[in-house]
Amino acid sequence: MINTSALRDKPTLTGKSVRLVPLCSEHTDAYFAASLDEEVRRLTGTHRQLTYAEAKEWCQTRASRTDRLDLAITAPRDGRYLGELSIYSVAPENESAGYRIALSAIEFAGRGLGREATQLVLEYAFEHIGLHRVWLYVYAFNMRAIAVYRSCGFTVEGRLRDSLLWEGRRHDALLMAVLRNDFRPT
Ligand SMILES: CC(C)(COP(=O)(O)OP(=O)(O)OC[C@H]1O[C@@H](n2cnc3c(N)ncnc32)[C@H](O)[C@@H]1OP(=O)(O)O)[C@@H](O)C(=O)NCCC(=O)NCCS
Numbered sequence: 001m002i003n004t005s006a007l008r009d010k011p012t013l014t015g016k017s018v019r020l021v022p023l024c025s026e027h028t029d030a031y032f033a034a035s036l037d038e039e040v041r042r043l044t045g046t047h048r049q050l051t052y053a054e055a056k057e058w059c060q061t062r063a064s065r066t067d068r069l070d071l072a073i074t075a076p077r078d079g080r081y082l083g084e085l086s087i088y089s090v091a092p093e094n095e096s097a098g099y100r101i102a103l104s105a106i107e108f109a110g111r112g113l114g115r116e117a118t119q120l121v122l123e124y125a126f127e128h129i130g131l132h133r134v135w136l137y138v139y140a141f142n143m144r145a146i147a148v149y150r151s152c153g154f155t156v157e158g159r160l161r162d163s164l165l166w167e168g169r170r171h172d173a174l175l176m177a178v179l180r181n182d183f184r185p186t
Pocket of ligand 1: 102111
């Protein structure tokens with residue numbers, strides 16, 4: 001059984017190096033700036049460029065969405081914006097949902113922030129929302145992301161061959177998922 005209030009009432013989740021807070025209007029400038037980062041765009045296979053108006057609308061409508069959870073990843077010390085993550089495509093009947101995460105710039109990568117953020121949100125997804133299954137797609141070349149997902153209990157379930165065409169080259173995507181019983185909280 002899904003606890004819908006855990007999706008509706010946006011949580012703040014605090015760890016050692018990150019604080020996850022509800023994504024909202026105040027994050028618009030940082031969210032838009034992150035959407036321009038070339039390396040993050042490559043790693044996430046993002047072809048389309050958002051307009052500022054789209055970024056603004058996205059940030060200001062997140063709090064009212066009762067069917068998904070969009071959180072900003074921030075620094076606990078000064079609130080600096082570090083990225084964002086989402087629990088989306090929630091299927092209450094199946095107790096399953098999708099997950100995505102992107103730090104806002106590659107300079108923040110490799111410091112343990114992505115792993116901690118993923119652990120925090122998975123704990124919330126399993127313990128509070130009541131999900132049984134969380135799945136995601138990741139490009140097969142994104143070894144850092146795959147390492148993080150594996151360490152949080154995700155396993156590879158399938159391969160979507162040639163699903164990304166990026167600068168003339170085709171790349172596979174992997175479908176990964178973690179079940180509640182596979183999750184390893186730290
Ligand atoms: C993917 C992402 C969330 C990971 O978060 P992060 O904070 O950079 O990762 P962490 O520092 O927590 O952990 C990185 C792990 O990957 C490992 N790693 C790094 N590069 C690697 C490589 N080329 N091959 C294998 N493992 C690698 C590190 O050793 C580390 O594992 P360890 O702590 O066991 O040593 C973050 O890098 C990000 O947002 N990147 C840009 C967007 C993106 O790729 N999003 C995911 C789309 S599916």
